[in-house]
Amino acid sequence: MVGMGKSSLLSAVLGEMQKLTGNVMVKGQTAYVPQEAWVQNMSLKENILFGAEYQEQKYHNIIHACALTEDLNILPAGDKTEIGERGINLSGGQKQRISLARSVYSDADIYLLDDPLSAVDSHVGKHIFNCVIGPKGLLKNKTRVLVTHGVHWLPFVDEIIVVKDGRISEAGSYQQLLENNGDFSQFLQSTLNSNNNNS
Template identity: 40%
Template sequence: MRAIRTVKLSNWERYFENRIEFIRSKELKYLSRRKYLDAVCVYLWASAPVLITIAILSTYTVIMHEKLTAAKVFTSLSLINILIMPLNALPWVLLALVEAYVSVKRFKGFFDLQNIDMHGLYSLIEGEGKMLQIDKSTFSWTDSSSHSVKDITMTGTQGSIIGVIGPVGAGKSTLLLGILGETELDASDPTKFLEHGAIRIPQRCINEGFAYVGHECWLRRGSVKENILCGSPFQANLYNAVIRATALEHDIEKMPNKDEYQIGDDGTTLSGGQRARLALARALYQVC
């Protein structure tokens, strides 16, 4: 529904209609080829025994000029009957091989994607209380992009709050996603970058990861409690502390069944503020 609303408000109906028609026509073209191949397989399956019998007997009498006898005909027919099942299966085997080839190409394209080099991106930080350090690094979405966040140098200490302020399109999200390793990173000293990593974080973050809550709050179908735990073991003291820290107490008190209240996909049964607080509570519970 959110995507449909975006299309309607931006007046993109005609554009997406043309895109869908193009993709659908391409899909129908390949489906028609598959159906034609399927029809040929069915035809060969039904006609192969008869055609093979006619071909064998015609070759024997017309080309080789031999005389047919009852013994030879019945022997040939018995051998052909033995071969009927493999011959009938041959077209379906060919069709299965074509489908297997297409599937292998799709898997190969997926497995050939490059993984993020976490060891080359992150390294250990030096200094007591430091949680994040970036030295003159540039974040961009492509290697040749002219739109990038350049020469970023920052240090975050434990317990501090850092605000990133700027107009729309200034690169705030690019910077945050760059810290997560989702963008291209260009360090001031490439040799140092390849050897040690340009983003420095503590050992605990390297081992356990760190939490990120973006503009779009990701929530899954289930109870409020399940979304906060997100597969982690339940710890009552930590759970209650996280709820208090994210101001979810008032919201949970108003919900039917309290924290066992079932929410829909992407938190459709919650308000925008409740979704944001719930996503923040999940992030805090994972890192505390």
């Protein structure tokens, strides 16, 4: 989704906003990764499992995919390290990756991802996109709704929804939207111009 009202659209799907018209129907279990990640006052591992049964291979695959392996190696007690108010403080990027790992571990049917790569550097973001969100990632067979400011991810998604003034103005593949020469194409052009002016 590109444009205004992205996070609001996710809130509407989650039933957190009063809808004025229309219907929202969600079939299956939903996992939400908010833009502002949160952690509980418990171990890193408990934050990821979130009450679910520990499955060693699944857990380690998710740790790797969410780029948490290095963090576990430097934390005093690895994944048993207490985090939150009672434990160590984590960076925004670490919290974001733990939040994403928690949602992936939940094995939901639908994933609502509100700019989950915004707090990580580009190298880590690419790893997470490829290993979790993208067409070959852990969630490849799940429904993923990705809200992002990272236009470089857009060629790799199945469908793009352009939200303008709180309404869907366009939807289609990256190539289709470029060829339509509508809001999406104009947005990309202004982004490219802005990036060129800043270089």
